[in-house]
Amino acid sequence: MMSIRRKEKLIHTLRWIVKGRWAIIVGILAVGLAQRSINVVSIHLPSSVMITLALTAITYNLTYYFLLRRGMRLNAWTLRILAIAQVFVDQLLFTYIIYISGSSESLSFIFYFFPILIATVLFRNIGILLFAFVNSLLYIFLIVIEMNTILPFVARYDFVSGIHGNIPVMISNTLTIVAVIMLAAFFSTYISNMIRDREREILTEQDKVNSILNSLPDGVIMIDVTGKVIALNPQGAEMLQVKASAIIDNILVKENFIPELQELGAHIIQQGSHTHIESKEIEVEERGMRHVYKITTIPVFNALGKIMGSMKVITDYTRERELDRMKSDFISIAAHQLRTPLSGVKWLLKMIIDGDMGPLNEEQRKFLTRGYQNQERMISLINDLLDVSRIEEGRFKLNTELQQIEKSIIESIRAIETLAQKKNIQVRFIKPEKLLPPVLFDKEKIELVLQNLLDNAIKYTKKNGHVLVNILQEGNMVTVSIQDNGVGIPQDQQKKLFSKFFRARNVMQMHTDGSGLGLFIVKNVLTTHGGDVGIESEEGKGTKVWFSLPIHRV
Amino acid sequence: MTQQKKFAVLIIEDDTFLHELSKKKFIQQGYEVISAFNGEEGKRKIQQKFPDIILLDLLLPEMDGLDLLKELKENRATQHIPVVIVSNYSDRERVQKGLALGASDYIIKAHFTPDEIVQKVNTLLKKS
Known part of the structure; x- marks a missing residue:
């Protein structure tokens, strides 16, 4: 049994051969007629014969053509016979041309390379x-029967060439x-094997790519630069x-999608940037269910670095967003x-301290103020923990x-x-x-950063010290630095500064209440802003903390 | 307090302790205090007598604070009354929603003292 794929391929190849034969017929006829008009007297092959031969070729090529129009309806055997006919009928025709153009004197044996190529x-x-062998036999047979005058000799030229009748020359020519025919066949075999191996490699590679694509949990669709769909996984x-x-090999349009998915479809159709990857989340209301899809558009280049189109990866983020x-x-x-x-405790303590609940003595006020400070610490710890958990869940x-x-x-300093x-x-x-230049940032978050850093600078600087805030532009970044002349950070502890719950040894003794989260x-x-932060410090001399934010040019 | 007229402040707050503390503070500061412990009650109290300002908690039984705020701001008769949200919710979505619905201010309880709340109310009333 012939597989559908092989059948398709064979029909395709046969159609190409039929097309090619039209060119060969026209070419050979033109060469023959031209040769004749240059030297009419000495060439014995009349134009009428040449045209008859061409008509014969046209007839059988037309037969092939009409047979092949039936396409996949052709059965395997017809196809096999058609394939053999492609080579054999041509060989017969060319043998006849060689005969009437002078057999051993004829140069037409060159035409034998066409059937070998096919x-x-x-x-x-x-x-x-096998075909090269059949071809060689046909040729030898022609020469032999002519030598034995079974067939009359048709001279090519009107002068004696010295080849016909000279047996040693004829044998060596033949x-x-x-030998050349067989050699050509041998090399053809080699080339055809090489092509087949390549084809196999490509097929395995394609298979690999396909099975990867098909087993991805994400949806993948690839669109070329004209908007045509090249690939789509299940x-x-x-x-x-x-x-x-329905959509592969076709230009994708909005109408390919059901109405609920048209917004999503619009993003699939968009080509996107040819230089970088883009992603977008889209919410879709589908049969009463809310879905969140993330579409990542990736430009695809061929081996020569030329843009081929874009690949869209569609990820279902519904569950993640719901969990978030x-x-x-x-x-x-x-x-x-x-x-x-805690608010209740805070309000109560504040009102008592303020005397709203009646007069207090100095000692009572002092202790209540300490109580108040403690609950303030508790509130700020809860706030820190909240910020941390928001960071950790990526929210x-x-x-x-x-x-x-x-x-x-200015606001943070205030x-x-x-x-x-x-x-x-x-x-x-x-x-x-x-x-x-203005910078792209989240005001609330950056003020949180500034307050944290300023708070640290003041906390860890002794009385009468100073804190300097500086700002400057360095290339594509705006850098803010906060410098104090405080206690500094020991060299060996500077690396761990930005890790969770870490507190430097010397400051732990100064302020026992920090959370180590700031x-x-x-x-x-x-x-998350695409910026950076760093610290330069010397114990006992002071600390300089800097952070930078990128400038986004419009 | 040198005000000629006693301003009426409606406190809508379900936590009895916080409610009591703020009520005491506002009375001391010369305000007339109207109390409500849930959204429905707050609505009723407003219909009885329009307060000059409303302190509104968000997480309330019966009727959610934001729903009440929306109703007040959609009603022509009540939309002029300034509403200050006093809540412990601090997520940005809720703060933004509250302000978008027409609240004059958003106060996070744990970050302010009764004193500071009174000052905010004073400033708001001076403006109106």
Whole structure:
């Protein structure tokens, strides 16, 4: 049995051979007629014969053509016979041409290379050699029967060439021609084997790629630069609710998608950037169910680096988003529940301290103030923990806007002013002479960073010290630095500074109440912004913390 | 307090302890305090007498604070009354939603003292 794939391929090849034969017929006829018009007297092959031969060839080529139009309806045997006929009928025809154009004197044996070439395309190994052998026999047979005058000799030229009748020359000519035919067949075999091996390699490679694509949990669709679908895996077909067979090899349009999926479809159709990967999340309402899909558009290049189109990877994020939502609900409820009783304690203590509940003596006020400070610490710890859990679940979503960072610095300094005044620490902001370009950042998060860093600078600087805030542009980054002349950080502890719950040895004794979360949060906020943070410090001399944010040019 | 007219503040808060503390603070500061312990009650109290300002908790029994806020701001008769949200929810979505619905301010309970809340209310009333 012939597989459908092989059948398709064979029909395709046979159609090409039929097309090619039209060119060969026209070519040979033209050469023959031209030769004749140059030297009419000495060539014995009349134009009428040449045209008759061409008509014969046209007739059988037309027969092939009409047979092949039946395409896949042809059965395997007809196809096999058709394939053999492609070579054999040509060989017979060319043998006849050689005979009437002078047999051993004729140069037409060159035409024998056409059937050998066709045999190379259609058959391999033994097939090619067998046809070359048949061909050689036909030629030898022609020469032999003519020598024995079974067939009359048709001279090519009107002068004696010296070949016909000269037996040693004829034998050696014939052998040479046969040897060349066989040699050509041998090399053809080699080439056809090589092509087959390549084909096999490509098929295995294709198989590999296909099985990878088909076993991916994500949907994959590949679209070329004209908008035509090149590939679609079953998962993709299911997610997009389309039939692969209906859209592959066709230009993709919005109408291919059901109405609920047209927004998603619009993003699939878009070519996207040819330089970088883009992703987008899309919410879809499908039969009353909310789905979240993430579409990642990846430009695809061929081996020569030329853009071929784009690949879209469709990931179902519904479950992840649902879990995210549940987690964030849980955290905000937990925060709410923890803060509510603390608010009561805070309000009560404050009102007692303020004398709203009646007069207090000095000692009572002192102790209540310490109680108040302790609950403030508790609230700030809960806030830190909340920030950390938001970071850890990847929900530290940024709400970015293009804005001046100077404003945030001024506001953050204002927020810690009271704290600084208490220790008589001077906080100075050295404004840049020229206005810096605006930076894309989340105001709330960056102010959290600034307050954290300023808070640290003041906490770990002794009375009457100073804190300098500096801002400058370095290439594509805006860098903010906060320098103090405080206690500094021991060299060996600087590496661990940004890890969770870490506190330096020397500051642990100064302030026992830190959570060790501040710099961890700082680092995370800056990383999500595409920025960086670093520290330079010498124990006893002071610390300089800097952070940078990228400038996004529009 | 040098105000000629006693301002009426409606406190809608279900936590009895916080409710009591803020009520005491506002009375001391010369306000008339109207109390409500859930959304429905708050709505009823507003219909009885329009307060000058409303302090609104969000997590309330009977009727959610944001729903009540929406109703108040959609009603022509009540939309002029300033509403200050006083809640311990601090997630951005909720803060933004509250302000978008027309709240004059959003106060996170744990981050403010009664004193500071009174000051905020004073400033808001001076403006209106």
